[in-house]
Amino acid sequence: MIIRAIITALLLNLSAFAHGVFYELVDGAIGVRVTAPNNIAISDADITIYAPEASLPFTKGKTDVNGNFAFMPDSHGQWRVVINVGSDHGAHIKDFKITIDENQKVKEFEKTPYERYMKILSVLGLLLGLFGIIVLLKNRKKDTTK
Template identity: 80%
Template sequence: MNLKIFLGAILLNVSLFAHGVFYEVVDGAIGIRVTAPNNIAISNATITIYAPEASLPFTKGKTDVNGNFAFMPDSYGEWRVKINVPSNHGPHLKDFKINIDKNFKVKSYEKVPYDRYMKILSVLGFLLGIFGIIILFKNRKKG
């Protein structure tokens, strides 16, 4: 009798695991963060990912409340990303490429033009500021 109760309890416990939720953490996800120019996260932006040399989307979804979206590439190469941020004055569209290496890591990606030219703009701003200070001192001496 005790054996039947013991076996019944084991079977009951095993069947309970069939209704559980399981998860595992997998390396290799590629994350994208969508923000406004003032670094405020943009939620609900539509993101469409295209595998290398594919015309149909690999995956599609929306950014979360923190502006994040992630996907797991299944091949290396040049992946295309399209971002669509709707607004009351029309959609804001971005289209760029991400190069994934054979280890499924980001090798490179196209940066926003602002990021590409930030150093040049910073140096120009610095030089203009110094020039403005020199002109200010020269005009004070004349006055």
């Protein structure tokens, strides 16, 4: 009789765990943040992720209220990300690649043309500004001698 009561108590305790919610933290997630040019987060942007050499999507979803979307790659290689942000005047689509290494970490990713050429544009702007100041000063010296 006591053994039957112990077994019944164990079974009741095990069934209580069946309705719980469990979680664990997993390393290796890749996060993408979608923003407007003024660094304002874009929520509800459609994101489609393609695994290396795949034509069907690996996962699809929408950005959260902070413009974030994360996924867990299951292999290394070059992953394709397509971001589609709808607006009143049509869709804005960004398509870029992320290279994932063997440790499931981001090795490199395609940056926007603005980010890629920012240093070149900065140096060019600095040189043109200096040239403009030199020309301005030379013209002022000529005007004061008359």
